[in-house]
Amino acid sequence: MDFHKELDARGLNCPLPILKTKKALADMVTGQVLRVIATDPGAVRDFQAFAKQTGNELLALTDENKEFVFFMKRK
Structure with a gap:
């Protein structure tokens, strides 16, 4: 998927991955x-809840070797 x-939020525990995601999305434009x-x-349930609460779209979620990869589309 293009992005x-x-x-990179590896090694970070709740709530840091979501907080860093929120900050990164704020610097992006709609649709990115x-x-x-x-x-x-x-993080799996956190990102699902974050998407519902903020309106940003969780396009995909994969689990690769105990690493979770999320694709979030900016609203």
Whole structure:
């Protein structure tokens, strides 16, 4: 999947991956896609809740070798 910006949140625990994602999305324009890599297992439900609360779209979520990759589309 194509993306415009990448955020490495590996090794960070809740709530840091979401806080850094929120900051990164704020610097982007509507329609751009942010790729986030995280290792916190709690990030899966956190990103789903974040998408619902903010209106930013969670386009995809994959789990690769205990790393979670999220693609978030800026609203």
